[in-house]
Structures are given as C-alpha cells and as structure tokens.
Amino acid sequence: MTVVLRAARPLDAGATGEILWRYLRETGWMPNLYSGAQTIAFCGKMIDRGWVTVAEADGRIVGFLARDGQEICALYLNRAVWGKGIARLLLDDAKSQARALRLRSFEANARANRFYRRAGFVEVARCDGRDNAENLPDITYVWPKEAAR
Known part of the structure; x- marks a missing residue:
C-alpha cells in the first residue's frame, strides 16, 4: 500500500469527519456528544484553518492529523489501516515541521x-x-x- 500525505482540501471534510465520527461511535468509553454532521463541520473548520494533513492510500483518505502550531489537536485513522505505520508517518511529518x-x-x-x-x-x-x-x-x-x- 502506497501512502501519500498532503494538505487537506475543503472537500476532505466529509472523509475526515467520517473517520472521526466512526472512531467516536465505535469507542465504548467515549460519550455520544456530537452528530455526524457536527463532526464533519468540526473537521471542516480545522481544514479551513490549515491545520489538517491527510493520509491517502489507493486514492482514499485513510487518516488525518490536525496541528495548530505546536499543538496536535487530532490524529485519527480508519480502523482498517491501524498498525500499518500510517499514524507514524503523520506524526513524523508533524515532527519535521515543528521544534x-x-x-x-x-x-x-x-x-x-x-x-x-x-x-x-x-x-x-x-x-x-x-x-x-x-x-x-x-x-x-x-x-x-x-x-x-
């Protein structure tokens, strides 16, 4: 699997929001606070601020990292790619851009x-x-x- 990292675009809010929303729904200890639409809107705001880097595999977004300066605000992956080194790629990319x-x-x-x-x-x-x-x-x-x- 070839993974490409790139800056998120406005139309990526749906894919990143879906990844985050699924994580929130599938994690038993997380409270159910936000709808799918609210989660997509949240990701859209982070993208609009220029915080989000996405990981693409086979033309599909499989994960993302949101960083505001030195603060990592979010790092989420599609469960299907857990353990494949994609989170490490995203984190190493963030490390390369910040002291x-x-x-x-x-x-x-x-x-x-x-x-x-x-x-x-x-x-x-x-x-x-x-x-x-x-x-x-x-x-x-x-x-x-x-x-x-």
Missing part, C-alpha cells in the same frame, strides 16, 4: 498512549476531565523530552 509538539490523549485510550510514548512523547500532566468536553481524564504529552522542562 516541539504538545498533545492531550484520554487516559482510557491505552493504545494511543503507548503509541505516543513509543514515538518519544513524555507525559507532563494529567487532568481529571474538567478541562475537556467529554469530562474524561486525560494526559498531556510533549515532544521532544527537553520540551518538558
């Missing part, structure tokens, strides 16, 4: 937390969920390790 990165991941998302630690991110804080819409405990990570100081 430091920061992100928050839900404590319950053990798979993502392992991925970020393996990718060199260091935990710097935990929150009980009062600072996010989902009210779920989260972990703040930074990269590189020196950024934690």
Whole structure:
C-alpha cells in the first residue's frame, strides 16, 4: 500500500469527519456528544484553518492529523489501516515541521498512549476531565523530552 500525505482540501471534510465520527461511535468509553454532521463541520473548520494533513492510500483518505502550531489537536485513522505505520508517518511529518509538539490523549485510550510514548512523547500532566468536553481524564504529552522542562 502506497501512502501519500498532503494538505487537506475543503472537500476532505466529509472523509475526515467520517473517520472521526466512526472512531467516536465505535469507542465504548467515549460519550455520544456530537452528530455526524457536527463532526464533519468540526473537521471542516480545522481544514479551513490549515491545520489538517491527510493520509491517502489507493486514492482514499485513510487518516488525518490536525496541528495548530505546536499543538496536535487530532490524529485519527480508519480502523482498517491501524498498525500499518500510517499514524507514524503523520506524526513524523508533524515532527519535521515543528521544534516541539504538545498533545492531550484520554487516559482510557491505552493504545494511543503507548503509541505516543513509543514515538518519544513524555507525559507532563494529567487532568481529571474538567478541562475537556467529554469530562474524561486525560494526559498531556510533549515532544521532544527537553520540551518538558
């Protein structure tokens, strides 16, 4: 499978929104807060701001990363491509464009937390969920390790 990374275009909001919405629906511990249309609109806003890089395989969007400066706001993949190195490609691309990165991941998302630690991110804080819409405990990570100081 050949994967191409590119800047998202406005018409990519549907595909990125679908990836995010499916993840939210298929993850048992995530609260059901947003409709499919709201999720697509959210992705459209991130795309309009120039934050989104998409991963395409065989002409289809299979994942995306949204980054606002040093803050990674979203990294989601179609489940069919989990474990194929696409998240790493997106993250390495973000690393190549920033001196430091920061992100928050839900404590319950053990798979993502392992991925970020393996990718060199260091935990710097935990929150009980009062600072996010989902009210779920989260972990703040930074990269590189020196950024934690």
